[in-house]
Amino acid sequence: MKLNFNSLIIFLATIVFALTAYFSVGYFHADEHYQVIEFAGLKAGWNTPQEVAWEYHTQIRSALLPTLAYWIFSFNSFFHITDPYTSLFVLRLISGFLCLFALVFFFRKSSIVIFKPEQSNSFFKATYLILLLLSWYIPFLSVRFSSETWSAICLLFALGFYFEIGKNKYNALIIGILFGLSFLFRFQMAFGLIGIGIYHLIYGQQKLKTTLSVLIGFSIVLLIGIFIDRWFYSEWVFTPWNYFWLFFENDILNNVESSFGTSSKYYYLEALVQLPTHFIGIVLLICFVIAVIFKPKNPVVWFIIPFVLIHSLIAHKEERFLFPIVFLFPFFIISAFLVMSQSTFLRKFFNPLVIYTIFALFFTHVVGLFFMTTKSAGLGRMEITQYIHSHYDTQKIHLINTPYSNPYNPWGSLPEKMYLEKKIDFQQIDNLANFSDTLFQTKSINLLVVRGYYLENNKLPKNIDKMGLKLIAQSISKKEQSMNRYVKGFENADVLYLYEWKRHNTSTTKRSRTHVNE
Template structure:
């Protein structure tokens, strides 16, 4: 299929840049620990933890009790977890890394096939290559691609589905629609909102192409829905139509509005902030321009209804639009395929170079920064601390709310809530050392009296970053710090005052 679309030079380009993209996505999977949004944890990882036995149903998120989340993605990750356990990998952070690898590989494969299939729409090779670079390397794409989220998996299967529709050619078009039906049905099971994009694509094939073969989508869709029904029966222990429960609770009952509502026109503002100017302005303006200039393209028919429906819903988040990010980037690439006047061409090249450099900076930052400071802390506890281990804390539970984040718990991990230093210091005196979870870089002097020596075991903010603490922005960063306090050797002074002090000590 792809060999008929790509020339030899195109295949060489895609192979070389695809290899570079593979390393970038691997780096994202390694360093970008944690979740982009809590739903990624509570609606997927905690479901896996429930089946493994480290979580209990009574402490699951509210959506679980209304049976409104599909079990398909958690069931696949549960199977992967059991296989990893069979291989001897028993630590949750190892499982989470494997999940990111799988998500990244799935997203990478889907983007690869999608950009190769879309080559047939481009007149020039350079404009297609520009679109390939956008799809693979737009700064937030690798970061989002490795997330164990419903948005990432649904996006991948939407791309694979449209690739099947347009990539098989007229002779094998029936097979393309059959495969697309299955892939789009799975995309729906991963994230129910993808039905809007699929409906737009079906409308395109019926209205624009007047192609009756689009009905061959039905067997695959029905099979995927039936599979989802069976998996949900396994997950909840009873028959449930989770898609109906989801739409009923969120839209009819209005539970989603309890998380905040915004006017219908809010998405441009939300995207401008989340994606970051000026790249966000390019994305927004490019999307609108592409929709106006490419009204008969199937990607327009998929992305416009998706955007309009989400704009009509009161609760808005930038992540809701992730499934249409790659199609929109491809359409922006298609705009580059149009002829430009000489002055406009020079302007595009100049601004393009500046934006390319800015995109590179943001891309590197997104690769090395943990997606979530809590998960980075949990990973450290799982990897570095012995078993059994007791962690003292004051205030909010570090894995809180209490009994949440059970996925990262392990046998032998326990916590003790304290109101002051006395109980903690007794543990130091009794055991010779003790761990203290602290939400600030400076440990209060009452916890390090004479005869107690403390050092920073783990810090959310690395010491070198304090050189760039302009305007005190680091003070507004959430802290998940872990101090290890020991009985000081006879005659030694107490220590380990802060993150900065630890650097001096070392």
């Protein structure tokens, strides 16, 4: 069977997604770990209520995603897969391939709406598919076992079915189920679902019948979610109500300033331009405006506008809150390009914009896709723990760390039990001025973890050499740090450096000597 170009793109994307799942060790944001993996540990038996995040005690998180993680861990254990890093790789692989499937499904269904059958659109279709599957950020976000990614997966499937809502009598019910799952994975999806609901009441076909079917599907999922929460929290609880009431009580009734910080109302507009890099951000903003003006009857537009606007009104803002909709950005780029190519007024801007976009995409994709595919997640803390796990087996380890440098407990109050080694003890020093070789234990492997902040503000490196400490690993490689000058994805002060005391540990010297990333 002869493969077409689109099939080759999907095949290439499958490889990229698998590689990203393998290399993307750890988590991008703390919630991805502490409110999913550590929550799953409560049922898996390696965690206790006293050791998990406060969200568990306030019962404001749906237990659906932690329950899925628990089921997958149990499945892994049945096949004797007990290594934590392998188990988490399985989670990322499942997320990545499911998201890949959702993106291809969305591509096929949305293409029917975007492209006219009588026109030759092979170039635009291929470009659209490449943007959907191989934009530099897509594989990285796709492999995240997080509420943002799983809500996006359900949204992509739901929108794909919505484009053909009247084609099958069961489509509306399926859409309701998928919207319900998207909501349970991330409650803030309700903002966009309100927009979809209004759109359907205005433009939808068979409004009463389809609306009723959607609501039935949504209600079924909501009911299942209540039973899952009952099992997880050991009491009857309606987590969506708890979540939104906590927000309403703090932000509206009591006007309590968020302990996580506040941002400008224009934060997401600025993030939209800056985070994809200015090359792509400017194009994206232009394309979004064109799509809204010339394609106002599109359900995707009606979902995104209230989603972004309501998020902009909330004081606490983070770029990850937009992750569920960034998978839809290629939809707007292609929609705008088609509008421009067919508009007499806009056609004069079409060729320059396309040429600019191709250049911008080539630059960001070649560099960015390779960078994001091969790097660990976030600040790379799990690069350090994985190195310790793979190189020291069951040996007793004495880990010395500066404040906020302990990769197993970076904030000092919530241990990462999933990664924690059994034969390891910790000792924190307040600053490097207090560091000396008297802290070493002769019967243990002595390791020191230091944040880049302390190396930048102290003359420690020379002292380290004199004490017999050698750098053996770091959370972010030197190459990534060099590239970071252009993308500004992290602060060098937050990079972790792992040292080993070699003076009395010569048996491990050969094994560790060449591991530091160059």
